[in-house]
Amino acid sequence: MKRLALRGLTGRCRILIGESARNLAAYAPKNRTLVVTDRKVYGLYRSLLRGWDVHVLDRGEKTKTLATVERLQRALLRKGYDRGATLVALGGGVVCDIAGFAASTYMRGIRFGFVPTTLLAQVDAAIGGKNGVNLDRFKNVIGLFSQPDFVITDPGFLATLPAREVRNGLAEVVKSAAIADVKLFHFLEENADRALALDLKILGRLIERAAGIKVRLVARDERERGARALLNFGHTLGHAVEKTTGLSHGAAVSIGMAAAARLSAAWGLLQVREARRLVGLLDRLGLPTRAPEDKRRILAAIDKDKKKDARLVRFILLRGIGSAVIRPVRLDGLKEILNDLC
Amino acid sequence: MKRLALRGLTGRCRILIGESARNLAAYAPKNRTLVVTDRKVYGLYRSLLRGWDVHVLDRGEKTKTLATVERLQRALLRKGYDRGATLVALGGGVVCDIAGFAASTYMRGIRFGFVPTTLLAQVDAAIGGKNGVNLDRFKNVIGLFSQPDFVITDPGFLATLPAREVRNGLAEVVKSAAIADVKLFHFLEENADRALALDLKILGRLIERAAGIKVRLVARDERERGARALLNFGHTLGHAVEKTTGLSHGAAVSIGMAAAARLSAAWGLLQVREARRLVGLLDRLGLPTRAPEDKRRILAAIDKDKKKDARLVRFILLRGIGSAVIRPVRLDGLKEILNDLC
Numbered sequence: 312m313k314r315l316a317l318r319g320l321t322g323r324c325r326i327l328i329g330e331s332a333r334n335l336a337a338y339a340p341k342n343r344t345l346v347v348t349d350r351k352v353y354g355l356y357r358s359l360l361r362g363w364d365v366h367v368l369d370r371g372e373k374t375k376t377l378a379t380v381e382r383l384q385r386a387l388l389r390k391g392y393d394r395g396a397t398l399v400a401l402g403g404g405v406v407c408d409i410a411g412f413a414a415s416t417y418m419r420g421i422r423f424g425f426v427p428t429t430l431l432a433q434v435d436a437a438i439g440g441k442n443g444v445n446l447d448r449f450k451n452v453i454g455l456f457s458q459p460d461f462v463i464t465d466p467g468f469l470a471t472l473p474a475r476e477v478r479n480g481l482a483e484v485v486k487s488a489a490i491a492d493v494k495l496f497h498f499l500e501e502n503a504d505r506a507l508a509l510d511l512k513i514l515g516r517l518i519e520r521a522a523g524i525k526v527r528l529v530a531r532d533e534r535e536r537g538a539r540a541l542l543n544f545g546h547t548l549g550h551a552v553e554k555t556t557g558l559s560h561g562a563a564v565s566i567g568m569a570a571a572a573r574l575s576a577a578w579g580l581l582q583v584r585e586a587r588r589l590v591g592l593l594d595r596l597g598l599p600t601r602a603p604e605d606k607r608r609i610l611a612a613i614d615k616d617k618k619k620d621a622r623l624v625r626f627i628l629l630r631g632i633g634s635a636v637i638r639p640v641r642l643d644g645l646k647e648i649l650n651d652l653c
Numbered sequence: 654m655k656r657l658a659l660r661g662l663t664g665r666c667r668i669l670i671g672e673s674a675r676n677l678a679a680y681a682p683k684n685r686t687l688v689v690t691d692r693k694v695y696g697l698y699r700s701l702l703r704g705w706d707v708h709v710l711d712r713g714e715k716t717k718t719l720a721t722v723e724r725l726q727r728a729l730l731r732k733g734y735d736r737g738a739t740l741v742a743l744g745g746g747v748v749c750d751i752a753g754f755a756a757s758t759y760m761r762g763i764r765f766g767f768v769p770t771t772l773l774a775q776v777d778a779a780i781g782g783k784n785g786v787n788l789d790r791f792k793n794v795i796g797l798f799s800q801p802d803f804v805i806t807d808p809g810f811l812a813t814l815p816a817r818e819v820r821n822g823l824a825e826v827v828k829s830a831a832i833a834d835v836k837l838f839h840f841l842e843e844n845a846d847r848a849l850a851l852d853l854k855i856l857g858r859l860i861e862r863a864a865g866i867k868v869r870l871v872a873r874d875e876r877e878r879g880a881r882a883l884l885n886f887g888h889t890l891g892h893a894v895e896k897t898t899g900l901s902h903g904a905a906v907s908i909g910m911a912a913a914a915r916l917s918a919a920w921g922l923l924q925v926r927e928a929r930r931l932v933g934l935l936d937r938l939g940l941p942t943r944a945p946e947d948k949r950r951i952l953a954a955i956d957k958d959k960k961k962d963a964r965l966v967r968f969i970l971l972r973g974i975g976s977a978v979i980r981p982v983r984l985d986g987l988k989e990i991l992n993d994l995c
Contacts, residue, residue, distance in 0.1 A: 320662055381719050384788060384795055416758070419785065419797050419876075443761065446726060453726055455761050455797070534761075 313519050317526045319440050319458035319533050321420075326438060326526065328519050332359060332401070332426050332465040339397045339424060345387060347410040348401040349374070352428055355471055356401070364390065368406060375405055375444040377453060383413045397422045397460075403429040403476075404436030404560075408454070411442030415457035424461040428468040430480025430514065431561060434487070434521040437462050439529040439539075450550060456533060464522070466515050474507070474597075479561030481506060481596050482545075486568060487521040489589055490541045491528070493633030495520045496592070503595045541635045544627040545571055548653060551612035556603055565598035570653035575628040577652065585632050602653045609653070610646045655861050659868045661782050661800035661875050663762075668780060668868065670861050674701060674743070674768050674807040681739045681766055687729060689752040690743040691716075694770055697813055698743070706732065710748060717747055717786040719795060725755045739764045739802075745771040745818075746778030746902075750796070753784030757799035766803040770810040772822025772856065773903060776829070776863040779804050781871040781881075792892060798875060806864070808857050816849070816939075821903030823848060823938050824887075828910060829863040831931055832883045833870070835975030837862045838934070845937045883977045886969040887913055890995060893954035898945055907940035912995035917970040919994065927974050944995045951995070952988045 315326040346363045349370045353360070366386050368374055387396065398421060400410035407425045414423035427437040443454015469477070481499075488496035498516070499506070505513045525542065532539040549567030553560055572589045575581035590600045602609055613624065626640040657668040688705045691712045695702070708728050710716055729738065740763060742752035749767045756765035769779035785796015811819070823841075830838035840858070841848070847855045867884065874881040891909030895902055914931045917923035932942045944951055955966065968982040 377719055377723050381788065381795075388788060388791060388794060412758075416754075416785070416795050416797050418794055419783065441761065443758070446723065446730060449730060452730060452760055453723075453758050455758050 315522060315526050317438070317440075317458065317530055319456070319529070321415075321440065321457045322460065324438075324440065324458040324460065324462065326462045326464065326522060328464040328522060329515065330463045330465060331467065332356075332463055335363075335399065335426065335463065338461045338463065339399050343392070343395055344397040344399055345390065345392060346399045346401055347383060347406060347413075349403075349406050352402045352406070356428075356468075360401070368402075368409065370405075372405060372445070375409060377444055377446070379409055380413045380416075380444060383409065384417050387413075387417055392417075392421070394418050394421060397424065399424050399426060401426045401428060402432075403427065404432045407432055407437050408442050408451070409444060411440075411457060411459060412444060412454050415442060415455060420457070422460050424459050424463070426463045426465065429472060429476050430469055430518070431476070431483055433464045433466075433469075433518050434480055435483040435525065437464075438522055438525045439542075440533065448554060450554065464518060466511050466518065469509060469511065469514055472509070475559060477507060477509065478597050479559050481517075482561035482565045482568075482593070482598055484517050484521045485589070485592060485596070485598075486542070486544050486564065487524040489568065489572075489629060489632060490544045490627070490635035491524045491633060492520060493631070495524075496632050500588075500592055500595075503592065507596065537637075540625055540637050541627055543625075544568060544629075544635055547613060547624055547626055548609070548649065551609045552602055554612050555605075555608045558599070558603070562599050565593045565600060566602050566653060569593060569600035570602075570649055571627060572629055573652040574626075574648060575630070577648070578628070580636070581629045581631065585629070588632060589629070606650055606653065610649060613642065613646065657864060657868050659780070659782075659800065659872055661798070661871070663757075663782065663799045664802065666780075666782065666800040666802065666804065668804045668806065668864060670806040670864060671857065672805045672807060673809065674698075674805055677705075677741065677768065677805065680803045680805065681741050685734070685737060686739040686741055687732065687734060688741045688743055689725060689748060689755075691745075691748050694744045694748070698770075702743070710744075710751065712747075714747060714787070717751060719786055719788070721751055722755045722758075722786060725751065726759050729755075729759055734759075734763070736760045736763060739766065741766050741768060742779075743768045743770060744774075745769065746774045749774055749779050750784050750793070751786060753782075753799060753801060754786060754796050757784060757797060762799070764802050766805070767801050768805045768807065771814060771818050772811055772860070773818065773825055774822075775806045775808075775811075775860050776822055777825040777867065777884075779806075780864055780867045781884075782875065790896060792896065806860060808853050808860065811851060811853065811856055814851070817901060819849060819851065820939050821901050823859075824903035824907045824910075824935070824940055826859050826863045827931070827934060827938065827940075828884070828886050828906065829866040831910065831914075831971060831974060832886045832969070832977035833866045833975060834862060835973070837866075838974050842930075842934055842937075845934065849938065879979075882967055882979050883969055885967075886910060886971075886977055889955060889966055889968055890951070890991065893951045894944060897947075897950045897954050900941070900945070904941050907935045907942060908944050908995060911935060911942035912944075912991055913969060914971055915994040916968075916990060917972065919990070920970070922978070923971045923973065927971070930974060931971070948992055948995065952991060955984065955988065
């Protein structure tokens, strides 16, 4: 087991990579813990949850609402959980986001932990203390920064993960490598096929490295006023693609990363062959690298992205594989250029 | 103007006692600020709000719901407010509680400030960074700790305050004096009539002293793991009275303080004449000191108070005027004794 520690404003988070979910009771007292999960995970891992008090959510992004949070908090209240309770999320990013927000605002904050079951959540969503829900069609606009007490990252869950979900997670690993770790990028190039074939040894190493990158960036800048924003590489455009096309998060971010790499090359920041290398790796991982349809709608959606500050967008560009920079870019100019690049 | 500063985990709060609300623009940029208020305050102070973008809430405790928070956040979103926006609450404790929570969870936290318009909010509710809403019939169970950037305490608002609201605020001043400041208690005894007659000079001094006590206790213990709990003197029982009888917060807390003082005396902690001195001051301020009706319902409601930790209640007792202690008390024993004392 590999342990990482992340000290945030709201407390210290232990990330336990390679720990078994069967040891959950060592981290959360069974008699004072409510486990939140979704229907699918509950169906697959019911035996793991024997003896635990469980609250089951509907699946998917549409569940990420304040109404869902309120139902969960009402359940906590009716079941008599007080300030000494622990809330545990067992599931993907959606379950973690909802549970983290509900716990952080129940009685002004109770203890909580995550047991991420998807690759995406293990390498990205469960780490860093961002939580929250959507409002209308705007992603994650209601939420806060609050560190979980623990994250149990059990690669065993990946055995039941659909191929699409594996690719989703790998997109975020590519992102981490592209912004901060050229060796990890090379390792991914060498082992793309084994990763896609769910080789748990390879996936374990990818999780460890990608989680480590995220922990370092968040530790430097929990509130995303600087360095943490590098983790948004591919996400400004990615969120817009996700919203307008309904593509999965990983696929949308892949398109966003490819466009940002082309833009970096067009502006002379990144060598053209490095941009091609990124696009090539995404291709090999079965991830899309061009926007599928009506680009005007996608570009219009950037306007509403919560990361914009007035008319400037903090855009993440590459100056090499493993090295990223933040550039404030005027929204109008960006839209014009991106039309050709995505 | 008297300035107090409170450094919390989420930032530094400036409390400006005696500042005029007309100077709001010096603290919040007019073009990037949404002011939240309620119908009554809006009716009284519309001229003050000329040129400001305003969001008007319904009045009263029943407005304190997640649904209200969501409507406010939707308004922020639709009006295009981003992370650089400021939210200002102009109103009493309810408006501050809602706005503070909405701002702290909008885009993971935007800047916010309070302009409290009631005595209760000026001496208590607007200070300390607790915010939140009710769920079903449970008070303040959804919320968090988050410091406002500024609190503008303008005693001029008190000129339009109904007598009932003045007494409400004075109950919290009595509380502050009883737990931490015997001189303030004496000053109140000397000036009770002038305070009730809205003598702004007297009220200004009361606000300054009571706000100072709260700032000191919160600075020592923002998350209420110790000393801050002293501010709950009279509130464990008070919340139960408020919920079951519909009495105002100040009146309910007054009954709670009187009972806690009698309990302190019954347990030999407080001299009987000191307990009578507290009850006497509350009487003079026109505040009730006995529970009005069915005590069983009131005592049952303590069970649901969010401050209980399992079966123990952290009860605040007095060992002298100006000196309070926290005692963990078994819920069963407490209920038996209180039946005779409240």
